Amino acid sequence: MRLLFLLLWRNNFTLLFVVLQSFCIYLVVQNNKFQHASVLNATNAGVTKVMEGVSYVKEYVHLRDNNQLLATENAALRNTLNSSMYVSDTVKVDVNDSIGKQQYTYVTAKVINNSVSMRNNYLTLNKGSLDGIHPEMGVICGSGVVGIVQQVSDHYCTVMSLLHTKSRVSAMIRRNGFFGSLTWNGDDPREAVLSEIDKTVPVQKGDTIVTTEYSAVFPAGVMIGVVKEAKLNPGSNFHAITIGLSTKFDNLSYVYIIENLLKNEQRNLEATTVQSNEQ
């Protein structure tokens, strides 16, 4: 026994290394298992204060790009105004507003922390539960989809970026409406992969990919990106489609958080349908 202690004491350097290293591994593994724990870290007050300062400076750096983005977006919105539509005075059919009830509301938020180089990327936004934000709300920016809200504290929320190995977004080809699911392969922040599109569906380079309404997170038709490459692997029933994302994740500074007012209704109905059929 004394010998054992002597041995340990003589190798105290290695011993401390092993102890500390195993503690690190424990931290890492725990974080990989429960992403929440790590994400909550980013919402802690002291760290976010510093991050806010950084984003304050970054905002100025990207001012020119953002102005341009806002201008194009304004133009696009102006195009949808009633005043810019040609109204025929014989027949007037208003398809979108037939219910007369608002389904989506938008809240602007500032990105105060962001990453693109990791395998699992998160954003932190400066809106929280006090602003009516809750988990599973969609986040978009002027040029496309950004991600889905994951954790919310009083003044901040964290967003699972589209650039996350576990993110899945329902997406369709705008030209013909066939849908699949969009994932990120973990390498290039400018590319994503669209899977589950049947091989009989015609897909061309340059096709626009937009969101669908199926998940009740995003409104239909929000831009995701453009088909960069569509391959047919032998033996597979599905296309392998690479998409160039339209969102520039590395200079995001303002985004919109989307609330779907009818989400619970849709989810509940779907859940009860499944239940009643299983019984």
Place this chain on the structure above:
Amino acid sequence: MIIEILYIVLRFVLLMAIQVLVLNNVQLGGIINPFLYVMFLLTLPIQLPKLLLLAIAFVTGLTVDVFQNTMGMHAAACLLMAYLRPGWLKMIAPRDGYETDASPGIRKFGLRWFIVYCSVMLLIHHILLFNIEMFRFSEFFNTLTRAILSSLVTLVLIVISQYLTSKPTDRNLS
């Protein structure tokens, strides 16, 4: 002695600030992340007690982790580097050994020695860091390229900042 400790603390704060405020926001080509803060560990005094070295490395790594939101990853990489540092220093020691109060520096030991010393340490740190981050071996070579490229950029940054900060008279004094 007190002054020296103050210098080390000051260097820690300064390098952390640069790392957290500036370099964490830099992504060259989407895959290269420079980690200049490692320089703090590389330039600690050579005769520093080994246990203290480990403790400092752990705290340094953890500080970066808190801001990068990568609990434990940087700490693990720093620890391994600090663990191997005394051995590596012994292997590449000059023929007449080190002076008692020397710290590794470019002016004192020359560019060639410094690059040999830093590149191995940086490679150890970066390779472990990037592999922990990926957490899978199937893309080992992809990760390896990223690690090597990032270490190169970090090495260049370290050499530049060494030339900028250390006094040119150091070598004559020794």
